[in-house]
Amino acid sequence: MAFKMHEIRELIRLIDESQIEEFEIQNEETTIKMKKNNGVTVPTTSLPVITQPVVQHVEQSTPVVSPVTPVATEVTSTAPVVEANPAAVAPGVEDATLHKIVSPMVGTFYRAPSPDSQPYVKEGDQVQNETIVCIVEAMKLMNEIDADVNGTIVKVLVENGQLVEYGQPLFLVKTS
Numbered sequence: 001m002a003f004k005m006h007e008i009r010e011l012i013r014l015i016d017e018s019q020i021e022e023f024e025i026q027n028e029e030t031t032i033k034m035k036k037n038n039g040v041t042v043p044t045t046s047l048p049v050i051t052q053p054v055v056q057h058v059e060q061s062t063p064v065v066s067p068v069t070p071v072a073t074e075v076t077s078t079a080p081v082v083e084a085n086p087a088a089v090a091p092g093v094e095d096a097t098l099h100k101i102v103s104p105m106v107g108t109f110y111r112a113p114s115p116d117s118q119p120y121v122k123e124g125d126q127v128q129n130e131t132i133v134c135i136v137e138a139m140k141l142m143n144e145i146d147a148d149v150n151g152t153i154v155k156v157l158v159e160n161g162q163l164v165e166y167g168q169p170l171f172l173v174k175t176s
Contacts, residue, residue: 002029099149100169107138109158109170119160121171125153133171136164151175 015023015034023034103109111119111134121133127147136143155172158164 002027008032097174098154098172099151099175101133101145101147101149101171101173103136103164103166103168103170104145105136105138105143106166107136107143107164109160109162109164110135110137110142111156111160121147121153121156123153123156127151127153127173145170147171147173149173149175 011023011025011032012034015036021036023032025032111121113120113135120135121127121131127133128150129146129148131147132144133147133153134145136145151173153171154174156170157172158168158170164170
């Protein structure tokens with residue numbers, strides 16, 4: 001049976017508080033040697049190393065190569081594709097004409113000032129430059145986020161209570 005970390009820490013503490021200069025303990029899997037040097041305890045351990053191979057499955061199709069045609073290789077993987085933030089992906093091509101209200105900080109997105117209140121804005125609402133559209137909580141501080149433009153809320157891109165990143169789009173606004 002291997003030594004547990006709290007057992008090793010206790011051994012270090014006991015040796016450090018004692019007059020013992022050198023100490024060695026061994027069980028079937030582990031050897032611990034400690035030697036005091038100028039009042040400093042230096043623990044060394046000999047632990048068995050257990051490794052597991054990393055298995056990755058990649059299927060690759062190789063097209064026929066001709067000297068005139070450029071080579072194209074397609075790699076398909078059975079591993080699932082995970083997006084870091086699906087809300088950060090633009091919902092459509094028309095979004096290039098829409099203004100994005102983005103998060104000025106990392107934090108938690110809230111649509112309303114309290115859980116039992118109505119959201120600040122919803123899709124179809126008219127907003128002015130100074131209209132508060134949401135709150136981003138960061139380090140226990142509630143930061144009100146303004147619209148920064150005049151227009152109409154077209155889409156809310158983030159769910160209430162979701163963590164948001166700096167620069168992440170929160171709302172799409174059709175400017176007026």
